Amino acid sequence: MTSYNARKLKSQAAALLALGCVLVALIPLASILYEVVSRGLPAVDWAFLTERTKSSGQPGSGIGNAILGTVLLVGWGSLIGLPMGILTGIYISEYGNNWFGRTVRFFNDILGNFPSIVIGLLAYSLVVTVVGFSMISGAVALGIIMVPLVASTTEEALRMVPNSLREASLALGVPRWKTVLKIMLSNARSGLVTGALLAVARIAGETAPLILTAFGNSFWETGLFEPVSALPLVIFRNAMSPYADLQQQAWGAAFVLIMMVLALNIVVRLLTRLRFKSMSKKKVVSKIWLQRLRPST
Amino acid sequence: MTRPRRASRGDALFQTSVMLVAASVLMLIWLLMASLIMDASMSIERFGVSFLTSTTWDPNKELFTALPFVFGTLVTSGIAIAIGVPLSIGIAICLSELAPGWLREPLAFLVELLAAVPSVIYGLWAMYTLRPMLVQHAEPALAAVFGWTPFFEGTAFGIDKLAAGVILAVMIIPTVASVSKETMMAVPNSQREAALSLGATKYETTKIAVLSYARSGIFGAAILGLGRAIGETMAVTMTIGNSNTISWSLLDPGQTMASVIANNWGEADGLFLSALIEIGVVLFFVALLVNVLARVMVGRFMKAVPMTGGGL
Numbered sequence: 065m066t067s068y069n070a071r072k073l074k075s076q077a078a079a080l081l082a083l084g085c086v087l088v089a090l091i092p093l094a095s096i097l098y099e100v101v102s103r104g105l106p107a108v109d110w111a112f113l114t115e116r117t118k119s120s121g122q123p124g125s126g127i128g129n130a131i132l133g134t135v136l137l138v139g140w141g142s143l144i145g146l147p148m149g150i151l152t153g154i155y156i157s158e159y160g161n162n163w164f165g166r167t168v169r170f171f172n173d174i175l176g177n178f179p180s181i182v183i184g185l186l187a188y189s190l191v192v193t194v195v196g197f198s199m200i201s202g203a204v205a206l207g208i209i210m211v212p213l214v215a216s217t218t219e220e221a222l223r224m225v226p227n228s229l230r231e232a233s234l235a236l237g238v239p240r241w242k243t244v245l246k247i248m249l250s251n252a253r254s255g256l257v258t259g260a261l262l263a264v265a266r267i268a269g270e271t272a273p274l275i276l277t278a279f280g281n282s283f284w285e286t287g288l289f290e291p292v293s294a295l296p297l298v299i300f301r302n303a304m305s306p307y308a309d310l311q312q313q314a315w316g317a318a319f320v321l322i323m324m325v326l327a328l329n330i331v332v333r334l335l336t337r338l339r340f341k342s343m344s345k346k347k348v349v350s351k352i353w354l355q356r357l358r359p360s361t
Numbered sequence: 362m363t364r365p366r367r368a369s370r371g372d373a374l375f376q377t378s379v380m381l382v383a384a385s386v387l388m389l390i391w392l393l394m395a396s397l398i399m400d401a402s403m404s405i406e407r408f409g410v411s412f413l414t415s416t417t418w419d420p421n422k423e424l425f426t427a428l429p430f431v432f433g434t435l436v437t438s439g440i441a442i443a444i445g446v447p448l449s450i451g452i453a454i455c456l457s458e459l460a461p462g463w464l465r466e467p468l469a470f471l472v473e474l475l476a477a478v479p480s481v482i483y484g485l486w487a488m489y490t491l492r493p494m495l496v497q498h499a500e501p502a503l504a505a506v507f508g509w510t511p512f513f514e515g516t517a518f519g520i521d522k523l524a525a526g527v528i529l530a531v532m533i534i535p536t537v538a539s540v541s542k543e544t545m546m547a548v549p550n551s552q553r554e555a556a557l558s559l560g561a562t563k564y565e566t567t568k569i570a571v572l573s574y575a576r577s578g579i580f581g582a583a584i585l586g587l588g589r590a591i592g593e594t595m596a597v598t599m600t601i602g603n604s605n606t607i608s609w610s611l612l613d614p615g616q617t618m619a620s621v622i623a624n625n626w627g628e629a630d631g632l633f634l635s636a637l638i639e640i641g642v643v644l645f646f647v648a649l650l651v652n653v654l655a656r657v658m659v660g661r662f663m664k665a666v667p668m669t670g671g672g673l
Binding site: 071072074078079083084085086088089090093099100103147148152155160164167168170172173174178180181182185190193208211239241244245265268270272275276279296299300303314315318321326329333 | 369371374375376379380382383384385386387389390392393396397400447448449451452454455456458459460468472475477478479481482483484488489490562563564565567585588589591592593594595598619622623626627638641644649653655656
């Protein structure tokens with residue numbers, strides 16, 4: 065048996081090693097942020113944000129049409145994904161206490177971790193084969209990617225609402241559907257908002273499904289049935305090009321995209337902190353999982 | 362008498378409509394499978410089983426196969442798991458057991474931010490920052506030490522399976538770390554207290570009480586990470602070098618199932634397109650299998666955690 069001091073030393077060494085793992089993982093994050101800011105920021109000026117993309121060597125090229133395309137794609141995608149996701153979440157949480165609800169929840173989790181390029185293939189065969197590469201096909205792909213994300217955050221937010229509120233409402237004779245829509249949803253509001261914002265941040269950076277569907281466009285295009293540009297597509301195509309000015313544009317577009325995504329994530333973080341202030345993190349984690357898996361509680 | 366009836370009719374209507382929307386999630390998976398198989402039918406009929414066994418991919422001769430890409434996917438996700446999972450377990454231990462309380466939340470936030478970075482930006486970073494580092498330092502060193510094995514022969518070019526595997530390792534860390542952390546946090550405190558009361562140090566407590574208890578959950582987290590690595594497209598497409606042949610050396614370029622689809626999309630039509638979609642079918646089934654396995658394992662662990670007596 066080794067001495068107590070040796071064991072204590074070993075324990076401290078292990079703690080340092082674990083902290084080392086965290087630091088190693090954070091090096092790429094720090095490096096990515098540094099590179100994107102230091103290489104991307106010099107590329108960003110007013111013309112860059114407002115002009116459309118042009119081929120290499122032409123002056124006054126920008127990413128304005130890609131920013132517009134991303135905003136429109138995310139908007140149309142949310143229009144499809146948010147209602148479907150929220151209603152699915154309501155079903156799983158409020159009516160899902162049976163085999164069908166558990167099956168939906170199971171496959172919802174599976175769909176949430178599915179490769180996005182496979183979802184892109186689905187949107188391709190459903191929409192692109194009918195109307196061609198287009199904004200609507202990209203929006204369908206992004207919307208489908210959103211559904212499982214929004215559904216599971218909605219479910220969690222609804223489960224966080226104290227049961228006493230639901231019981232009080234039902235005891236007053238309020239019908240169940242009204243209880244869900246008026247009492248449960250309004251109490252779960254901040255959870256719904258954070259879930260929606262996270263899902264928006266996630267689809268704003270999706271690239272692979274857009275290559276298969278929206279395809280890209282160097283003109284200002286807002287039509288639903290025309291190919292449309294998007295920030296991730298500009299980053300991908302320009303990064304792979306051999307021209308220095310196009311590569312510079314890729315970094316500039318990456319700067320704009322990462323700022324959008326990080327801003328959304330930080331807002332979500334602040335909202336979540338307000339929401340869970342009264343509960344320890346440990347309790348939250350356990351509560352969510354136990355309620356998801358034990359329908360009897 | 363009419364009021365309750367009207368209320369229940371509203372209830373039935375609402376319940377049915379949300380159920381129909383929820384059913385559409387199941388429909389989506391079924392639709393995905395059906396439409397992919399339908400679009401791939403030309404290639405399935407033409408090649409049959411040889412699509413999974415032939416090694417020749419030559420669009421000019423209309424010869425297609427999935428094997429080099431299945432191979433590339435396995436190799437790159439293997440590297441990602443080998444590097445990413447140990448790191449993630451270390452992170453999870455740090456965040457759930459060892460780090461002082463005030464440090465846990467900010468560190469966890471930073472690790473979660475890794476998941477927020479879009480994959481195309483990982484690819485951009487890998488092309489311009491990771492690649493020079495690999496070419497100048499890591500790959501020559503690996504070639505010098507392990508150059509005698511078939512896995513590290515060839516020249517260090519930085520656009521290869523190793524680069525794709527390393528970037529995938531970084532990308533799976535947030536998933537694996539956060540799910541392992543959740544399973545570790547779900548371990549009842551009574552387990553820790555029992556070990557501590559026997560005089561175990563913090564490290565020993567973690568090893569005896571937490572890691573062995575949460576083993577199956579951590580395993581599930583690793584498989585979840587594997588699922589992410591298998592389907593990841595952009596970062597791999599930008600770093601793997603797009604070679605359609607099978608080569609054992611990690612320093613040679615390759616191609617994964619996802620990257621071959623992304624790379625050739627838009628140029629492909631007819632049989633070529635159908636073959637790409639059949640690769641998507643293979644990817645679909647691999648991803649389905651891996652994700653079902655991971656979800657079952659994590660779910661079973663969480664269900665087995667006792668509700669009482671554990672400080673829950």
